[in-house]
Amino acid sequence: MSAARLKQKKLSKRKVYAVDLFCGAGGLTHGLVNSGIDVKLGVDIDPACSYPYTSNNKAKFELKSVEELQESDIRENFRKNGINLLAGCAPCQTFSTYNRKADQNDERWWLLLQFSRLVRETTPELVTMENVPELIKQEVFNNFVKELQDIGYFVCYQIVNCAEYGLPQQRRRLVLLASKIGEIQLLQPDDFEITHKTVREAIGELPPINAGEIYDMDPLHQSSSLSDKNLKRIQASRPGGTWRDWEDELIAECHKKGTGKSYPSVYGRMVWDDPAPTMTTQFFGFGNGRFGHPEQDRAISLREGAILQTFPKEYKFVPPGEPIAIKTIGRLIGNAVPVKLGEIIGLSIRVHLKNYEMQIKKTKKRKIKRIKSGGSMIGE
Structure with a gap:
């Protein structure tokens, strides 16, 4: 790994085969593959996920609702003589802090139960799930963990900050690992030779572009x-600052109200x-968060978000x-499991x-030693 190199730890050479549910554009799959896991199906x-998934990964892509997915769809991609992994990140918006209230009427709430069903039906040796931290407070997650334990899995889960693993992003995520083989743990930052990565190190060398411009050599950049007003706003913004630094005429009316004053992180620039x-x-929109480029008068590009x-x-x-x-592409990138986090999950498994x-x-x-010494093997 470039940003987080493992300290001296031996990795298993046993082949692990995986199916990635809710695979999106392939962030988790790509990370698992980088760790040495053979992902067969997403x-x-x-x-919109089909092209990026299949063009960057050797796995097959199936356009199908997890609710319609059958045991046979997964088993045909597992291997009888291998170690099998069922992975996935159920859509998380209904659990996110951006949602004022988790709504049990939202059908995405119950997709975790479909994940649980498929684990129960296919009984892979290994399971992993990544999601937003707020899921840990929900009964549906507690039920998911209990069911895994009831059918013989050792389960561990924790909330991690990706930046502590050398990713150039403050992204807190809930990561779960489960194994029928024995106790399992996610590798910790101390297990790696961490080089903390900044915005500058990640995207600082990309060619400059203007707002609304497309770079010829890379259309994703x-x-x-x-708008004229937002251009004036970003010109008045400093890295790490807020809209509170602006002149009154630039401040949105909603932010002048008492309820809007508690949202200083929108219309902000990143810090190099x-x-x-x-x-x-929504990272591609200047007004949607602290997504302004540190020095160019624009929001970050799609390519910069992907990096x-x-x-x-x-x-x-x-x-x-x-x-x-x-x-569409902004949604795929923003929803993805960071590739490096997927790699850390895969290395933890190995x-x-x-x-x-x-x-x-x-x-x-x-x-053998006991036998040679004539000792008893009773109970071993």
Whole structure:
């Protein structure tokens, strides 16, 4: 890994095969593949995911609702003699802090139960899930964990800040790992030789562009246009500052009200030497958060957002020559599991398997030693 190199830890060479539910544009899949896991299939209901998923990964893509997915759809992509992993990140907007109230009438609420159903039906050796931290407070998550434990999984989960793992983004996520093999843990930042990465290090070398401009050599390096007023606003903004720094005539009426004064993070510029804020599905809009470029008078481009999500610079999202729908591609990028986080999850799995292998070897050695010394093997 470039941003977070593992300290001296041995990785299992056993082959792990995976199916990625809610695969999106392939962030989690790409990270798992980088860690040495063979992802066979990605499943998503969004047709816009098909091209980026299959063009950047060797896995198949199935356009299908997880609710319609059957046990056989998954089993045919698992291997009888391999270690099998069912992975996924159910749509998280209904649990997000951006949602004032988690709504149980939102059908996305229950997709986690479909994930649970598929785990129960296919019984893979390993399961992983990534989601927003707020999910941990919901009964549907507690039920998910309990069911995993009831059917024989060792489960661990924790909330992580991606920046602590060397990602150029302050992104807090809930990561769950489960194993039928034995106790499993997510690798911690101390397990890596961390190089904390900043906005400057991530996107500082990209060619400058203006608001509304598309860079000829990379159509994804394009920025949304700005109204005259928003252009004046970003010109009046400083990195790390807020709209409270502006002259009164530039401040939106909603922010002048008592209820709007508590939202200082919109209409902001990023800071070069800090990690970026959390990439959302609206990161391409200057007024949607602290998504202003640190020094250019524009919001960050689609490519810059993808890089901050740790997609490789050459990651393809649209077929060559086809027009780019900013809202669609922005949604795919903002919804993605950061590639490097997917890689950390995959490495955690491979270290887990190696630890299990070492434990088995030690047990066998003790048995052989006991036999040679004439000791009893009762209870071993």
